[in-house]
Amino acid sequence: MAEVQLEKVGKIYPGGVRAVEDVNLSIRDGEFVVLVGPSGCGKSTTLRMIAGLEEISEGELFIEDRLVNTLPPKDRDIAMVFQNYALYPHMSVRRNLAFGLERRSKYKSRLKSLVSGDYRAARSMERADVAKRVEGAARTLGIEPLLERLPKELSGGQRQRVAVGRALVRDPKVFLFDEPLSNLDAKLRLEMRAELRQLHRRTGATMVYVTHDQEEAMTLGDRLVVMKDGLVQQCAAPTEIYAKPANRFVASFVGTPTMNFLEGRIESAAGRHRLLCGELALDLTGAALPTNPPAELTLGLRPDRIAPAGPETPDVAGLPEGHIVAIERYGDVQDLVLDCCGHRLIARVGPDVTVTEGSDLPLRLDLTQAHFFGPGEDGARL
Numbered sequence: 001m002a003e004v005q006l007e008k009v010g011k012i013y014p015g016g017v018r019a020v021e022d023v024n025l026s027i028r029d030g031e032f033v034v035l036v037g038p039s040g041c042g043k044s045t046t047l048r049m050i051a052g053l054e055e056i057s058e059g060e061l062f063i064e065d066r067l068v069n070t071l072p073p074k075d076r077d078i079a080m081v082f083q084n085y086a087l088y089p090h091m092s093v094r095r096n097l098a099f100g101l102e103r104r105s106k107y108k109s110r111l112k113s114l115v116s117g118d119y120r121a122a123r124s125m126e127r128a129d130v131a132k133r134v135e136g137a138a139r140t141l142g143i144e145p146l147l148e149r150l151p152k153e154l155s156g157g158q159r160q161r162v163a164v165g166r167a168l169v170r171d172p173k174v175f176l177f178d179e180p181l182s183n184l185d186a187k188l189r190l191e192m193r194a195e196l197r198q199l200h201r202r203t204g205a206t207m208v209y210v211t212h213d214q215e216e217a218m219t220l221g222d223r224l225v226v227m228k229d230g231l232v233q234q235c236a237a238p239t240e241i242y243a244k245p246a247n248r249f250v251a252s253f254v255g256t257p258t259m260n261f262l263e264g265r266i267e268s269a270a271g272r273h274r275l276l277c278g279e280l281a282l283d284l285t286g287a288a289l290p291t292n293p294p295a296e297l298t299l300g301l302r303p304d305r306i307a308p309a310g311p312e313t314p315d316v317a318g319l320p321e322g323h324i325v326a327i328e329r330y331g332d333v334q335d336l337v338l339d340c341c342g343h344r345l346i347a348r349v350g351p352d353v354t355v356t357e358g359s360d361l362p363l364r365l366d367l368t369q370a371h372f373f374g375p376g377e378d379g380a381r382l
C-alpha cells in the first residue's frame with residue numbers, strides 16, 4: 001500500500017473553466033478517505049486526476065513518494081471501481097476477474113510455449129498465480145458460487161462485488177471508488193457499505209472514495225474531505241466534521257435532517273446577549289457564544305436540539321410557538337417542519353410525542369449545543 005500526496009493540485013478546462021483549485025491533501029498509508037460534496041464540486045475530477053484519467057493543470061501528485069503527474073494510469077499501480085460496473089457481458093465472472101491480469105501478463109505467447117520449456121513453465125506459473133488471485137478475491141467477497149455465471153445472471157449487488165473484485169485481484173497500491181453504490185437500491189447500498197468497510201479492515205488498503213451521499217461518507221470514511229466549487233472546505237474525521245463544521249456550508253451539508261440556521265444581530269445589555277432575528281428574540285444565556293462576537297452572525301442548531309416545551313425540557317432558551325407545517329414519520333423518530341415567526345425550522349422528536357399537522361407547539365431550544373457562524377451562506381465558524 002502507499003501514501004497519496006496532493007500539493008496545490010488544480011484542474012482548468014479549456015476556456016478557463018476551473019473545476020478544482022489548490023487541493024492540498026495527504027492520504028496516509030492504509031487510510032480510507034472519502035471525497036464528498038454536491039454535484040459539480042470537483043470531487044470526481046480530483047479522483048480522476050489521482051487515477052491519471054484527467055491531466056493535472058496545476059500542482060504535483062505523489063504516490064508512494066513518486067511524482068506521477070505525467071505517468072499513464074497503467075503505470076500508477078492503482079485500481080478504480082466506476083459508477084457503472086463495466087463488466088464484459090460475454091465473459092463469466094471468473095474471466096471478468098482474470099481478464100485484466102491476463103492482459104498484463106509477461107508470458108502470453110502460446111507459440112513460445114511450444115518451443116521453450118522454460119517459457120512454458122513460467123507461463124504456467126503465471127496462470128496459476130492469476131487463478132489463485134481470482135479465487136482469493138472471490139472468497140473475500142463471497143462470490144465463489146458465482147464464478148461461472150455471466151453478468152446478466154447476477155443481481156446489482158453481485159455485479160458490484162465483481163467490479164470490486166476486479167480491482168482487488170490487482171493488489172494495487174491505491175483503490176479508487178467513483179460513486180460505486182449509486183446504482184443500487186437503499187437496502188443493497190447499506191449492505192455494500194458494510195462489506196466495503198470489512199474489506200478495508202481485512203486488506204488494510206489505501207482507499208479513496210467519492211460520493212455525494214453524506215450519510216454514506218460518514219459511515220465509510222476514516223476522514224472526510226468536504227468540497228464545494230472545486231475547493232476543499234474541511235478535511236477531518238466524520239465526528240469532528242459533524243461536531244465542529246468549519247463553515248455554514250459544511251454544517252448544512254453534513255447531517256440529516258440539515259442543521260437549522262437563524263441569521264440575526266447581537267444585542268447586548270447588562271452582560272446578557274440576545275440574538276434578534278426579525279420578530280424572534282433568543283436569549284443566548286448558556287450558549288457557547290464566541291468572545292467579542294460580531295454584530296451580525298448566524299446561529300446553527302441541529303434538529304434534535306429543538307424539543308417541545310415541557311417539565312422535562314431543560315430551561316435554556318424560550319421560543320414562541322411553532323406552527324407545524326408538516327410531519328415526516330420514520331417509525332423511530334418524527335421530523336417536524338415548523339414555521340416560527342417566519343423562520344423555517346426542523347425539529348426531530350421521538351415517536352411518543354403526539355403532534356398533528358396544522359397545530360401550534362410551544363418549543364425549547366438547547367442553545368448549549370448551538371453553533372455560531374459568520375454572516376452569509378459561507379460564513380466561517382466563529
